[in-house]
Amino acid sequence: MLQTADNRKRVAIVGGGAAGMSAAYALSLCPGKFEVVLFERSSSPGGMATSIPINAKKYGASYINDGVQGGSPVFGNTYSMFEKLGCTPSDVGFQISFGREVGEDYWSNVFPAALLDQHKDSINKFSTFLKVTSNPVLEPVFGLMPIHLSLTLFRFPKAFAEALVFPLVALFMGTGNQTPYVSTAIVERLFTDKSMRLFDYSKESFVNGIPEMRAFPCLGEVYRRWKKEVESRGNVEVRLQVEVTGMQRSVKYVNQSNGQRREGVKIYSSATLGTNSDQEIEGYAGAETEEMFSDVIIACDADAALKVLGKDASWMEKKVLGNVKYLWDITVTHNDLGYLEKYYRVRFSDDLPSKKRLAEGDEETKKAVEFAKDNFKPLYYVRSYPEDKKKIEMSFDLTNYQPQFKGESPFGPVTMSDSATDDDQANDGRAASAPDARRSTHAESLADGELPPLEDHVFQTIFLDKDGSGGMWTKGEIDKEKVIGEKWWKQQSHRWQHYAGTVPWMMFLNGKRHTYFAGAWTILNMHEIAVCSGLGAAYRLGAPYPFTDKPEELCGRLFKLTLGVNHGVRVRKEDRDGFIA
Structure with a gap:
């Protein structure tokens, strides 16, 4: 003692x-x-x-972060603590792919899609929504009003809420299937508060481009x-x-x-x-x-x-x-590309961008499409269940997201401090065995910064709210031979x-x-x-x-x-x- x-x-x-x-x-x-x-x-x-260890020979890295992936660049206290420990996060472009069916539920922040054209008026009106809900006089009222009710109050179409607002907020906050019941004031802060926001609102594309994200070491x-x-x-x-x-x-x-x-x-x-x-x-x-x-x-x-x-x-x-209130979710970490391609848009194709904007010669759309042809690498995938579009499933491409797959040290893009010892680098069952122990077999031929082929990527799919949505889960469709691990999580409802x-x-x-x-x-x-x-x-x-x-x-x-x-x-x-x- x-x-x-x-x-x-x-x-x-x-x-x-x-x-x-x-x-x-x-x-x-x-x-x-x-x-x-x-x-x-x-x-x-x-x-x-x-963090959990994975097969470096098979996947090109010796570990993954399996519970928390990263955060906004404004997480200053977190990164200051990391800095004191000799670790730093890595910058990564925050690309997202929502839905799958063109014209029905598909959209992305990488380029404008047809769905954004369909909801053009609602997207423009959302600017007024943010101004009203951020009014200090009204904030106490909206603090107690769920987002689904305030969107109805402002007469937004149900399809706009289900296809754009709910999936984006669920991604922001990890609120999953409780998103419709999240406080309106909190949703507003995610777009306007400089300590919390990740995306800037855009009247043209709902969210403005590809923001910088920080992947944790x-x-x-x-x-x-x-x-x-x-x-x-x-x-x-x-x-x-x-x-x-x-x-x-x-x-x-x-x-x-x-x-x-x-x-x-x-x-x-x-x-x-x-x-x-x-x-x-x-x-x-x-x-x-x-x-x-x-x-x-x-x-x-x-x-x-x-x-x-x-x-x-x-x-x-x-x-x-x-x-x-707490809900039970389960994450399945796997290598089943077939599952991802069945339910999400994993690769860029010419049918995904807005044909209307391209036909009109919109220069920003053209630039975004040219970028996407070679650089479409979503970190997050979000889809709504057809049985109830207020409820969602999320997946991550951990290979695109986490820096160790690009050859980076477990400590992040820093020079290891002089005080770091061999023990600091040793494998304790949770970290990589050493910063240079990432590449092996087919991955050895990849240059640092180059990712393995899509077929060798590590994915993670989150099935949300066992009690409320378990009947809609498609967890059983993931190839059991390609499952790396499963873990239950107790998640707070917002x-x-x-x-x-x-x-x-x-x-x-x-x-x-x-x-x-x-x-x-x-x-x-x-x-x-x-x-x-x-x-x-x-x-x-x-x-x-x-x-x-x-x-x-x-x-x-x-x-x-x-x-x-x-x-x-x-x-x-x-x-x-x-x-x-």
Whole structure:
């Protein structure tokens, strides 16, 4: 056990995902103020941000990131953390292919398609929709109004919503089949907020061109280094394969070193055998133990938080956290090109672009088509189920998306730091065996930056909402011989009720009874929000905000917004310019 100085707070963190690890990092910067124990029930930190090994000889790379692929260039706190770990993301063009049937549901952001011509008036009208819904006076109303209702209120055709709006928002937010029930204000922010948006709205093509996306480095390696970093100052201990089984708060105890009476949190925990692909504990490896802490940061999902709190949960905690709805999705990672070609447009063909715009001699369309002929490489595919077009399936081309297939290091496009050792490069079961261990057999003949042929690409298809949409899944059509792996994921729903019954009430829970909550679920399911929420919880306890040296618009703005929403407080006087900022 770590020895605690009399004046140090002893903090427990429950969960080793992005939020928990961010909180641990901020607290680690003050070894004289905090002693920290982070509990993670699985065998590695990262939460949903995981990497798995694949057959390099067969697929041209030795690993994939299988839960989180990348993010917007404005994820400043995430990338600043990566930078401190000697890792960087890679730029990639964010190409998307929606639907399959020309004139019915097919469109892309790479070039204008016929579907955009059909919905020209609605696309133009969407500009007014964004202006009205972004009005500060009306924002509280639209914050509680689901997007399907507001689109109906503005008299948008059902086909426009189902073919363009819902698939795009589902892709933005990972909301899947709950997209029609997402808050209108959140959808508006995805187009207008500089800390959240990915696409710029266009009156001509709905979204403006191919934005820059950032593909993450090997996340198994990122989080391995992250663990090493937070433990390097001696005041943080990360306990893997240990599950918090319960807690009691407001417990009175006597500090044995000075005899002072204190109030804190009693944590009960048990060693585990790790978790499986169904996100379940494989078993327990020891008896339950108990420890006292001064404060606790609960950085797991809301369901798990309530389970950990048990009978100690307050009425308000039960209402606010119990309002968070979760759905079960399954990802199938595979190499079945036939499945992709059956349900999506994987290759460019002359029938896909708008014939009307080409006939009119539109120069922008001509340029886009010429580009697509040699460079059509979608990262994402989205289709609606014919039985219910509000419900969707998504697929990724991981070979197009992830930089290791182009010969890049698991650490990203950086020179490895001088402190990196052979151990840093070693295969720990999650990262690639070495940065140069990517090419083999047929892939060895490929130059760096050149991708394997389409037949050798690695795809991932996500089947969403088992309970609500499982009957429409086509999972059984994927060739079992070409399946690389399957994994279940517990996904938060972004329905409007989340922004009525959970988000605005978190500030009234945080700080009560020595308890702080952190996680993307507190606002919006993004890695960047998870990082900011973890930093915010640590900040409330007195830790510094670690990225004050970065531009305000890159990092500080979203951190301050998250802190305000989650905790109802401003940053400390020394961290702000003026009374409000």
